[in-house]
Amino acid sequence: MSVWDDLDLLLDSPSSSSSSLATTSKERGTVKDKADFKVDEDVTALRKAIEGLGTTEKTLIDVLTQRSNAQRQLVASAYEKATGRKLVADLEGDTHGDFENLLVALVTPPALFDCNEVIRAIKGSGTTECILTEIFASRSNKQIRDMADTYLKETGRLMIHDLKSEVSGDYAKALLILAEGKRDESTSVDAAKAKEDAKTLYEAGEKKWGTDEDKFIDILCHGSVPQLRQTLVEYKNISKKTLQESIESEMSGEVEKLLVAIVKCVKNVPAYFAERLFKSMRGAGTDESTLTRIIVGRSEIDLLDIKAEYKKLFGVSLHSELKSEVSGNYGEALMLLCGTED
Secondary structure, three states: OOHHHOOOOOOOOHHHHHOOOOOOOOOOOOOOOOOOOOHHHHHHHHHHHHHOOOOOHHHHHHHHHOOOHHHHHHHHHHHHHHHOOOHHHHHHHHOOHHHHHHHHHHOOOHHHHHHHHHHHHHOOOOOOHHHHHHHHHHOOHHHHHHHHHHHHHHHOOOHHHHHHOOOOHHHHHHHHHHHOOOOOOOOOOOHHHHHHHHHHHHHHOOOOOOOOHHHHHHHHHHOOHHHHHHHHHHHHHHHOOOHHHHHHHHOOHHHHHHHHHHHHHHHOHHHHHHHHHHHHOOOOOOOHHHHHHHHHHHOOOOHHHHHHHHHHHHOOOHHHHHHHHOOHHHHHHHHHHHOOOO
């Protein structure tokens, strides 16, 4: 049985409450504020590493992976004051490839980082739906609203308008609801409504010929995490299949992937990310941009939980998988962010 089928744990597991989308605690991150943090010392070390003959990558790694994002912002701003140059621009000029992308991600504020990933997903020919799906299925309302504000500041355009012109069909319907950042956040559960929603979903999918996608989209994209957890349990009572199994058998394409991602995040956000990391290292070639996005993005939120789920799901530690998949300065920096071997 896969982690996604086991609904009994859902309603009373302590981790389930901490792994809802609205994560504000930093308790489960691998990266924390550095205790004896001195901005000036960091700026001096970075200048020496960047301005000397050849770049001292080890210093860049040590300084940037061992500070929290808030501390890195202070360093970046002091660096600019001292040199008249932006730290991001100097990192881009002095490093390259995946290592450069990782360092730039580390010195970028989280909302801007998410915003840049969305821009990257929709620009150029073709849209990278898997990035949009991952971001919008897993972020809290506040994260989405911060990202939208940053998007407007960066581009002068509304994020929702740009998304609208890039996606279509049922996928667009679902994604655009999530992109409003207005998911219900109440913590109370209405058991009767959960039963009723489960019945509505069953009748819109399993029970009829053809699927009424709108019903699935409406319930899954608006409901609160605790309410949806109860709905998943009720659905299995009626259908004998999990809602995820029903979505997978009733739908296809990007809307199926998005609704499944929502269901997975409702159940267990860290397990969802563990699975994304696993897939990014499987098959031909490693998907470094996904590794960077998740490990940097979750390093101060729930990377400890993601590592625990990874071990549980795949029987190996994330640290050892990274060790065999990525190398050089990039690999070293990623493994430092990931934290010690479990």
